[in-house]
Amino acid sequence: MQYDTSLSEMPLKTELKDRNLNVSIVRYGQSFDLIALLINLLKQASVVHTIYIIDNSQVEDIRFHSLSVEYIKNKRNIGFGRAHNIAIQHSINDNIVYHAVINPDVTFEPRILFRIIKFMQNNPKIGALMPKIFYPNGDLQYLCKLLPAPLDLISKRFFPEKWTRKRIDKFQLKHFDYNETLNVPYLSGCFLILKIEALQKVGLFDERFFLYPEDIDLSRRIHEHYDTVFYPEVNITHAHEQGSYKKLYLLVIHVVNMIRYFNKWGWILDQQRKQINSQTLSLVDNLKNQK
Template sequence: MQLSVIILNYNVRYFLEACIRSVQAAIAEMDAEIIVVDNNSPDDSCDMMQRTFPEIQLIENIENVGFAKANNQAVKLAKGEYVCILNPDTIVAEDTFTQLIKFAQSKKNVGAIGCKLIDGSGKFLPESKRNIPTAMVSVKKIMGTKNSGYYSSLEENEIGKVDILVGAFMMMKKSVYDQVGGFDEDYFMYGEDIDLSYKIKKAGFQNYYYGKTTVIHYKGESTLKDKTYAKRFYGAMQLFYKKHFQRNLVYDVAVTLGARLIPLVAPSEKNTQKEVHKCVFVSDSVERFQQISNLYHPINCVRVENLGHFLSQLKGKKKVEILLDTHFVNLKDSIQIFEKQFGYYKIYPKSSTFILGSDSSKSRGEVLLLNESKNGS
């Protein structure tokens, strides 16, 4: 088998379904498998999996064992030559995996490979490619210093060597994952990807960023930017520093204080009310358009098959919500439309009963059930 896609889920049932549908499209012509681990979600994620995807291997944990341990569970069962660690709040393009495997096969001594990640508004996520958070970099990052050196200077659409990749999307040979011991289970949430990337480099492999394929990472679904996040994130950085760098009293004190003080002053992010004057449903289906129109009433909603022509005549684009029917627009083209940052976006996944999207990487997205009223995610 060529590829095993590992998806760890916690309480994001609709985003998980959309993610799986995108992965299924991407592996349709490959010898590949999907393994889903659920960390005791209180929603109906597992019921959905058994009902909608009975053919997919599902690991149901009876408690939340954290990111590292859950992914390690799944990788032990993986049959693929390559494994891809994938967040449930992501949407991949139809050719994402084939591009990356072809690239991996063209290089020697490849470690982990990442790709370009954007949020639900189409904005590039700089954590797609990072440098090693040395003591000095860690202190600058914690203190909020501009140009701290935390992110790689590689251009977002380029291909090149990087130190650290993000756990929302990491692909590598299973043999590499096994050789370095997988994710370090001392981390519960956050920091595991930094630690794994660094272990891969220390083992003599080279990590790569591949900016020629883009994946949507809604991010707010799995990473709410509040004080709890700040406490866990900076605590993880402190753990990484202690594990991998020689002790230095000044830096040790600075990182320790930062990890403890920053969470106290970190602002909690809240959803802000957006202003939508028009919605545009990109589709060839009158029936599906009727479903969408019912959801958006009384907002003016129009159906178009040529989005580019419509937008060229439109002013105030940021007040437009663009709904992409993936029965009509494939995922790769949908992602490219996201990257143009025309307005707000939602996706209607194939064979689903909902649409979803997120307007910020720092707050929760929105799920709308077809033929029903609005529902939070």
């Protein structure tokens, strides 16, 4: 699909009433300084209306109250998706057009948010968008993915790389040119711009998922009705920690929640997954053939 990539100029500062993007950041133990840096970047973006800090940490940090953000302290860790849903519901109630879900450990040039929103306005079929994402060392993160089958995740997590490289490369679309815009069914929740209209149609994050597959599930539901787009014209840096590879309790959480995901969508006999993935691979092949 071809997208309108035109950009019109807009003042760096706009009236608050004209800003149409809310942002939520879920905190679980991250330092005040790290999140304050991200808040500073967001406040420089011309399209941001309200920033929500949803704190799942054990201890409240009162310093957030001084940063002109909406700080919401939960009594316990309620999970990633459920915490973001609190802020998203505020966006719905306030008639905000777009909502950004952003991890605390990302950095970016503030003006990219204007470019993203303008691109989504020009292409109303887009329900969710993810930019190009790099590691702090400059390496690309391969986050354009097919919908996972159980073997994809088992292979990636538990088998030697030399046995599974071909399968994982296909799952992560490594043969795809990451300089191309693509309608892809699985977008990462580390930096995800959501159209509120799409969320009102398909629902918010599924709160049965405490952590990890909530972005797969939401991307998939939006993808059924809208384009879920990888947009490489802008980029961010994400210090991706892959916690489930380092901490046993996070691995257990990952496995339990992926079981819930496959119980919801199907394990082997998921025909919709096969159809969506086949369509995505055809799009990738068409882009290759156009060169």
